[in-house]
Amino acid sequence: MALLLGFLLLLLLELCGNTLSLGSRSSTKGTEVLELELPATNYETKDSYKAGPIGGLFQIVHIFLRVVQPNDFPEDILRKILQKKFDLSTDYEKIIYYEIGVIICAVLGLLFVILMPLVGFCFGLCRCCNKCGGEMHQRQKKNGPFLRKCFAVSLLVISIFISIGIIYGFVANHHLRAQIEKTRKLADSNFRDLRTLLNGAPAEISYILSQYTTTKEKAFSDLDNVKSLLGGGIHEQLRPKVIPALDDIKAMAEAIKETKEALLNVNNTLKELKKSSAQLNTSLSDVKRDLEQSLNDPMCSAPPVATTCNNIRTSLSQLDDNTNMDQLPSLDKPIDKINDILQTNLSSLVQQGYKSFNDIPEMVKNQTTDIISDVKSTLNSIGSDIESIGEQIPIQDQLSNFMGYINDTETYIHRNLPTLEEYDSYRWLGGLVVCCLLTLVVIFYYLGLLCGTCGYDRNATPTRRGCVSNTGGIFLMVGAGVSFLICWILMTIVVLTFVVGANVEKLLCEPYQNRKLFQVLDTPYLLNENWKHYLSGMVFNKPDINLTFEQVYSDCKENKGIYATLKLENSYNISEHLNIQEHAGNISNDFQNMKVNIDNIVLLDEAGRKNLMDFSFSGIDAINYNIYLAELSKTPTKANLLSFADDLEVKANHLPQGSLKQSLKNNAQTIRTIHRSEVIPLEQSMSSVYQSIKELQQKSSGLGMKVTNTLSSLDSAQDFLTTRISSVIVEESQKYGNTIVGYFERYLQWVKISITDKIAACKPVATALDSAVDVFLCSYIIDPMNLFWFGIGKATVFLLPALIFAVKLAKYYRRMDSEDVYEDMENGNIGFHRHHSTQTV
Numbered sequence: 001m002a003l004l005l006g007f008l009l010l011l012l013l014e015l016c017g018n019t020l021s022l023g024s025r026s027s028t029k030g031t032e033v034l035e036l037e038l039p040a041t042n043y044e045t046k047d048s049y050k051a052g053p054i055g056g057l058f059q060i061v062h063i064f065l066r067v068v069q070p071n072d073f074p075e076d077i078l079r080k081i082l083q084k085k086f087d088l089s090t091d092y093e094k095i096i097y098y099e100i101g102v103i104i105c106a107v108l109g110l111l112f113v114i115l116m117p118l119v120g121f122c123f124g125l126c127r128c129c130n131k132c133g134g135e136m137h138q139r140q141k142k143n144g145p146f147l148r149k150c151f152a153v154s155l156l157v158i159s160i161f162i163s164i165g166i167i168y169g170f171v172a173n174h175h176l177r178a179q180i181e182k183t184r185k186l187a188d189s190n191f192r193d194l195r196t197l198l199n200g201a202p203a204e205i206s207y208i209l210s211q212y213t214t215t216k217e218k219a220f221s222d223l224d225n226v227k228s229l230l231g232g233g234i235h236e237q238l239r240p241k242v243i244p245a246l247d248d249i250k251a252m253a254e255a256i257k258e259t260k261e262a263l264l265n266v267n268n269t270l271k272e273l274k275k276s277s278a279q280l281n282t283s284l285s286d287v288k289r290d291l292e293q294s295l296n297d298p299m300c301s302a303p304p305v306a307t308t309c310n311n312i313r314t315s316l317s318q319l320d321d322n323t324n325m326d327q328l329p330s331l332d333k334p335i336d337k338i339n340d341i342l343q344t345n346l347s348s349l350v351q352q353g354y355k356s357f358n359d360i361p362e363m364v365k366n367q368t369t370d371i372i373s374d375v376k377s378t379l380n381s382i383g384s385d386i387e388s389i390g391e392q393i394p395i396q397d398q399l400s401n402f403m404g405y406i407n408d409t410e411t412y413i414h415r416n417l418p419t420l421e422e423y424d425s426y427r428w429l430g431g432l433v434v435c436c437l438l439t440l441v442v443i444f445y446y447l448g449l450l451c452g453t454c455g456y457d458r459n460a461t462p463t464r465r466g467c468v469s470n471t472g473g474i475f476l477m478v479g480a481g482v483s484f485l486i487c488w489i490l491m492t493i494v495v496l497t498f499v500v501g502a503n504v505e506k507l508l509c510e511p512y513q514n515r516k517l518f519q520v521l522d523t524p525y526l527l528n529e530n531w532k533h534y535l536s537g538m539v540f541n542k543p544d545i546n547l548t549f550e551q552v553y554s555d556c557k558e559n560k561g562i563y564a565t566l567k568l569e570n571s572y573n574i575s576e577h578l579n580i581q582e583h584a585g586n587i588s589n590d591f592q593n594m595k596v597n598i599d600n601i602v603l604l605d606e607a608g609r610k611n612l613m614d615f616s617f618s619g620i621d622a623i624n625y626n627i628y629l630a631e632l633s634k635t636p637t638k639a640n641l642l643s644f645a646d647d648l649e650v651k652a653n654h655l656p657q658g659s660l661k662q663s664l665k666n667n668a669q670t671i672r673t674i675h676r677s678e679v680i681p682l683e684q685s686m687s688s689v690y691q692s693i694k695e696l697q698q699k700s701s702g703l704g705m706k707v708t709n710t711l712s713s714l715d716s717a718q719d720f721l722t723t724r725i726s727s728v729i730v731e732e733s734q735k736y737g738n739t740i741v742g743y744f745e746r747y748l749q750w751v752k753i754s755i756t757d758k759i760a761a762c763k764p765v766a767t768a769l770d771s772a773v774d775v776f777l778c779s780y781i782i783d784p785m786n787l788f789w790f791g792i793g794k795a796t797v798f799l800l801p802a803l804i805f806a807v808k809l810a811k812y813y814r815r816m817d818s819e820d821v822y823e824d825m826e827n828g829n830i831g832f833h834r835h836h837s838t839q840t841v
Contacts, residue, residue, distance in 0.1 A: 041196060044192055045767050047557070069506050074098045083529075163442055164794070187417070195403070197764045205759060208759070227361045235357075242603065245717035276682045277323055283674045288316050291664070308655060353602065353603040356601050367596050431788060441482050441486070473812075497786075498786075545567060556762040560762070636686070649665055
């Protein structure tokens with residue numbers, strides 16, 4: 001155990017020395033990208049141990065020990081011992097005070113060991129002299145049956161208690177053997193974990209340094225994409241102000257074209273409407289004239305027909321045209337003005353503005369070619385320095401030397417482990433014999449109770465008891481005799497294991513678990529009277545640094561790196577060697593020299609502006625659209641021709657047969673034809689033109705204000721480009737530079753955190769120490785040992801009352817040589833002693 005503890009301490013110190021050797025060599029560092037993480041290291045040994053169901057029994061023993069030994073851990077005594085200032089002649093009272101519970105229990109056990117053989121010897125002599133129950137005669141008592149039952153029940157209860165103690169002994173004996181068999185596996189897994197730790201540290205450093213390539217590739221990718229990242233950023237900053245202005249101009253250009261098309265469409269449609277209206281007027285005049293001629297027929301002079309003819313003649317005025325299309329002015333002049341405006345291709349000028357604005361990323365790329373090259377060169381130079389770090393750190397050589405300590409310790413353990421297992425087999429056999437002896441005694445008691453209880457006949461006299469009952473009594477006496485023979489030997493074993501196990505539990509296991517042992521070791525000037533803190537004196541030769549065993553153990557339990565655990569910044573300050581600002585400043589200096597000049601971006605030239613102004617003065621908004629709308633909203637005819645034709649036909653049907661009637665019907669049919677072929681198309685055309693003029697009126701409404709607003713927006717955007725583009729370039733350049741620098745800052749920060757907190761994470765060291773002390777010594781050995789003496793001691797102590805009750809109870813089961821006989825006399829009962837020859841044991 002001392003060798004293993006010393007090995008673990010040497011491991012910590014060796015790792016310290018290896019890391020200290022880095023102090024004067026590393027001066028450069030690399031950068032990492034985005035999400036960086038060290039590969040997880042998997043260890044075999046569990047960092048906690050659970051005893052399983054038997055743990056409840058261990059807790060019972062721990063409670064018993066706390067009752068026996070309630071005093072606090074003797075830190076002062078241990079400090080004096082370590083300082084070699086302990087004097088038994090003067091400090092024995094403190095030892096006695098602390099050990100008083102153990103001493104009392106040990107003294108009682110020794111008294112038991114000394115007295116039980118004497119008592120057994122005297123008891124045997126006494127019985128040989130027919131004393132102490134040795135006389136094979138039983139006096140009859142009134143409470144005899146009650147006493148027999150009490151003795152039997154008491155012995156049974158005590159035997160059960162003894163059996164429980166024996167079970168504890170068997171379980172503890174087997175558990176200790178099983179745990180010893182696991183020792184080799186536990187040791188091997190810890191050694192493999194320690195090798196993983198030692199071999200993994202150089203690999204982790206190499207991995208961290210190699211991640212600079214990943215960071216550099218990401219930075220190079222962003223540098224190659226300067227067009228989209230920097231140029232695009234500038235473009236996006238200007239876009240909200242510039243693009244809406246260009247979109248307005250583009251919309252205005254489209255509006256000019258749409259206005260021309262609408263004017264042409266309306267103008268051409270108006271011409272067609274004038275022709276159609278004239279044609280309709282001609283057709284109606286012809287029908288009207290034909291009807292007048294028909295009404296001159298002589299039949300219209302007759303009184304019945306004359307009234308109808310007069311009515312028809314009166315309604316002929318309804319066949320007149322209801323519109324006057326010729327009064328509508330032509331739109332040729334506004335169209336000519338629009339054609340003149342369209343001589344200048346405003347859409348093309350707007351596209352030039354778009355192109356000029358969208359060329360900003362390309363301009364940025366062309367102007368930053370040299371700067372990007374310089375930045376790449378700087379990053380490559382940093383990469384070269386970082387790659388050299390792996391060659392400057394000799395940690396692999398240093399750790400390979402310490403690998404010999406692991407190999408030697410492993411060889412020693414493997415060489416001596418078979419001896420331990422062999423001795424444990426002897427111990428296991430001895431423990432088995434002890435448990436079997438107790439089992440033999442309790443079996444005698446159980447057999448005695450069984451035979452005595454089953455074979456007892458209450459009607460039988462003591463001299464006439466049956467064979468089964470007598471055998472039960474003999475079993476009880478044999479059990480009592482064997483108890484006298486073995487109990488002092490068992491108690492000797494219990495006392496020895498109790499003193500050792502209790503003290504190891506209270507002086508080592510318990511203070512190790514609550515870390516009071518570390519607190520004692522951390523006492524200033526304890527291990528070296530010239531050093532305030534021993535561990536920092538060993539590591540740095542600077543005993544004033546507050547580096548404690550408890551802190552190192554706790555950090556290792558939390559799997560912190562050896563750098564942070566041992567506070568190696570006092571010897572090798574990683575922050576100074578990994579100066580993030582210094583390396584980031586080298587890259588930032590290159591970006592500060594970046595000059596991007598984006599001038600002469602003209603969104604719309606003077607020709608385009610003049611074109612917009614000409615459009616605003618084209619007079620489109622001054623057209624009297626109401627004249628057109630009023631005329632086009634009329635119906636083509638004054639009356640509905642279909643209704644007129646139907647009415648004419650009805651009146652014709654009331655006329656007598658003849659040429660007048662037929663003529664009127666023919667004219668009615670002609671009117672229907674005119675309505676179908678001329679009026680309906682004319683109405684549709686008028687409706688379409690009406691909607692077109694309505695839309696044209698809406699588009700041209702406020703034209704001057706729209707153009708003014710568009711030009712104002714254009715001027716604002718152009719002014720924004722002129723006055724703000726420099727600040728936008730500076731802002732976006734800083735963002736772009738910060739992004740590139742940020743990769744390396746994150747990488748360097750990750751390197752720093754990894755070296756300080758993650759590289760050579762010393763959890764396997766704490767786990768190995770736990771395995772040696774808490775698991776192997778305390779859980780594998782001391783806990784089962786304590787449970788063993790607890791169970792065997794309990795059973796041995798109960799042997800004393802058990803043999804007393806067994807001897808008392810045997811008198812009621814065994815066949816006696818003589819008994820008390822009572823005969824009825826005239827004046828009363830007279831009793832006398834009668835002897836029967838019988839077998840005596």
